[in-house]
Structure formats: C-alpha cells, structure tokens
Amino acid sequence: MASNMEKLNDIALEHIAQYFQALSEPTRLKILHSLQDGERNVSELTELSGCTQANVSKHLSLLAKIGLVKRESRGTSVYYNIADPSIYTLCELVCGQIGSRLADEAPLRAMLLSSLDKFNT
Amino acid sequence: MASNMEKLNDIALEHIAQYFQALSEPTRLKILHSLQDGERNVSELTELSGCTQANVSKHLSLLAKIGLVKRESRGTSVYYNIADPSIYTLCELVCGQIGSRLADEAPLRAMLLSSLDKFNT
DNA sequence: TGACTATATAACTATATGGTTATATATTAA
DNA sequence: TTAATATATAACCATATAGTTATATAGTCA
Numbered sequence: 143m144a145s146n147m148e149k150l151n152d153i154a155l156e157h158i159a160q161y162f163q164a165l166s167e168p169t170r171l172k173i174l175h176s177l178q179d180g181e182r183n184v185s186e187l188t189e190l191s192g193c194t195q196a197n198v199s200k201h202l203s204l205l206a207k208i209g210l211v212k213r214e215s216r217g218t219s220v221y222y223n224i225a226d227p228s229i230y231t232l233c234e235l236v237c238g239q240i241g242s243r244l245a246d247e248a249p250l251r252a253m254l255l256s257s258l259d260k261f262n263t
Numbered sequence: 264m265a266s267n268m269e270k271l272n273d274i275a276l277e278h279i280a281q282y283f284q285a286l287s288e289p290t291r292l293k294i295l296h297s298l299q300d301g302e303r304n305v306s307e308l309t310e311l312s313g314c315t316q317a318n319v320s321k322h323l324s325l326l327a328k329i330g331l332v333k334r335e336s337r338g339t340s341v342y343y344n345i346a347d348p349s350i351y352t353l354c355e356l357v358c359g360q361i362g363s364r365l366a367d368e369a370p371l372r373a374m375l376l377s378s379l380d381k382f383n384t
Numbered sequence: 385t386g387a388c389t390a391t392a393t394a395a396c397t398a399t400a401t402g403g404t405t406a407t408a409t410a411t412t413a414a
Numbered sequence: 415t416t417a418a419t420a421t422a423t424a425a426c427c428a429t430a431t432a433g434t435t436a437t438a439t440a441g442t443c444a
Contacts, residue, residue: 155289157361158354163287167402168276184421197403199422209364218411218420228360232353236282239349240275243330288432305391318433320392339390339441 164208165229169193170201174229177211181223285329286350290314291322295350298332302344 164170169191176182176190184202188195202222205211212225285291290312297303297311305323309316323343326332333346 152289154358154361155292158357159287159289159292161357161361162283162353166280166284166287168273168280169402171276171280185419194404195421196405196423200402203422215410215421218418220410220421226360228356232283232356233279235349235353235356236279237275239347240278240282290432306389315434316391317393317435321432324392336391336440339388341391341440 160208164205164210165232167201169197170205171233173198173201173205174210174224174233177222177224178230181214181221183219183221185219187222281329285326285331286353288322290318291326292354294319294322294326295331295345295354298343298345299351302335302342304340304342306340308343 165174172191173187176187182190184195184199187202188198191198193201202211202213206213206222210224210226210229211222214221214223286295293312294308297308303311305316305320308323309319312319314322323332323334327334327343331345331347331350332343335342335344
C-alpha cells in the first residue's frame with residue numbers, strides 16, 4: 143500500500159512540475175498576460191508578444207496541453223482563452239515575493255535602477 | 264520612458280519565470296517537501312529523495328540561488344532550510360487545480376486508478 | 385599532519401527546450 | 415477549383431537541463 147501511495151505521489155509531482163514548467167518561460171507569461179482580459183487570436187498574440195507566429199503557436203500548443211488555455215476555431219482564426227484563471231493568483235503571489243525581495247536586496251535593486259538609468263540617455 | 268517600463272517588465276518576467284522554473288522539477292519538489300517540517304542536512308535529503316548526493320547538492324545549489332532555501336554550515340554537515348514558505352501555498356494551489364482536474368477528467372482518473380490496481384497484485 | 389566524513393563542483397552525456405525558417409494544413413470567398 | 419489568409423507543424427540549431435561518475439573542497443579529530 144505504501145508503494146501505491148508513493149507511486150501516486152510521483153505522478154502527482156510530475157503533474158505539479160509540469161504545471162510550474164508551463165509558467166517558467168517569459169514568452170509564455172507574456173502570452174498569458176495578454177489573455178488576462180479576454181480571448182485573443184494567434185495573430186493578436188503574435189503582435190503583442192513580439193515573437194514569430196510559429197513560436198507563439200508552439201507555446202500556445204504547450205499551454206493548451208497542460209490545460210492552462212483553451213483553443214476555439216472561428217472562421218480562419220483560432221482564438222485562445224484562459225482555462226485556468228488561478229495562474230494569475232500564482233503570478234501575483236510570486237510577484238509579491240520577488241517584490242519584497244527587491245526591497246530587501248539593495249545590490250539587486252541598484253542593478254535594476256542602473257538598468258533604468260541606461261535608458262535615460 | 265515606455266521603453267524603460269518595458270525593459271523593467273522583461274526583467275520582472277525573467278525573475279518570475281526563474282521562480283517557477285525552480286519549482287518545475289519533481290526532484291526539487293521532493294526536496295522542498297522534505298524541508299517543510301524543518302531543516303535537514305544534505306545526507307538526509309539524499310536518503311529521502313532517492314537520488315545521488317551529487318544530484319541533490321546540485322539541485323540545492325539552484326534552490327539557494329533563486330532564494331527558496333538557505334544554507335547553513337554546521338560542523339562537517341551543511342543544513343538547508345526553507346527561506347520562502349510561500350512556495351507551499353503555491354503548491355497547494357496547484358494541487359487543488361490538478362486535483363479538481365482529475366475529478367473532471369475520467370480518462371486520466373481511470374489511468375491513475377489502474378496504476379493503483381497494478382500494485383494490488 | 386593524516387585520515388575520515390560530508391558536501392560541492394567538474395566533466396561528461398542524453399535529452400529537452402526555445403527560437404527559427406519553411407511549409408503543410410485549415411478555412412473562406414470568388 | 416483557385417487564391418488568399420491564418421495557423422500548426424516539421425526540421426533544424428544552439429543552448430539549457432537533469433543525472434552520472436570522479437574528485438576537489440571543507441570541517442573535524444587523533
């Protein structure tokens with residue numbers, strides 16, 4: 143029985159890991175952010191993300207596979223919308239953590255500020 | 264200025280993505296789970312995770328770099344403890360999502376149950 | 385100082401991943 | 415049926431990642 147539970151936990155861990163992995167890429171985070179206010183088609187997402195259509199399509203495919211977005215074909219366009227809004231809760235929690243870290247870590251903060259300075263020229 | 268804000272958002276996204284990436288690996292999730300009740304040294308984590316000491320050490324190094332764990336040398340042992348308990352909130356949220364997905368998806372559920380059956384022999 | 389234990393790191397390997405270019409596929413209209 | 419637009423996928427490439435084996439490094443004790 144203990145072996146049963148152990149195996150089930152491994153499968154659960156794999157699912158959890160995959161879920162986090164879907165969120166572990168800036169381009170995908172951008173796409174998900176673009177979908178927060180409502181569905182968009184691939185062309186729109188391509189423009190908003192600044193990546194190639196092929197790349198966006200590839201990322202969307204993964205997000206759909208993990209179940210974070212849903213795909214809906216309409217005419218010649220394909221629309222994607224959020225299937226799992228809890229990801230925004232996750233992102234907010236992480237943003238909060240990273241934000242408070244930035245406050246705590248003066249060296250990192252100085253680096254970020256110097257990045258800003260570079261664009262003031 | 265818009266370019267400044269955009270650049271800062273890219274940096275934030277990168278940090279967020281890295282945070283999720285730290286959680287996107289079953290072995291690392293196991294290690295973090297083992298630390299939930301309190302600190303442990305590398306040997307203990309090695310036994311609990313079922314991986315090699317070198318591998319565990321490597322994962323711990325990454326977790327420390329992202330700021331999820333803290334390292335403390337004591338005698339010949341090195342202890343690691345959780346620096347950012349919010350990861351357990353994240354995991355619970357994701358578990359909840361995946362759990363309700365399992366309830367929704369009969370085919371996947373049947374697969375998991377058949378996994379259990381295999382161990383009843 | 386040498387021996388021992390615990391841990392980190394180097395070097396390697398197989399596989400995965402993100403991005404790209406080209407093109408296959410799907411839908412629609414004339 | 416052909417042409418046009420939108421999207422998905424194949425194939426490729428460079429880089430990253432997880433795991434491994436070997437060994438360097440750190441701390442302690444006699």
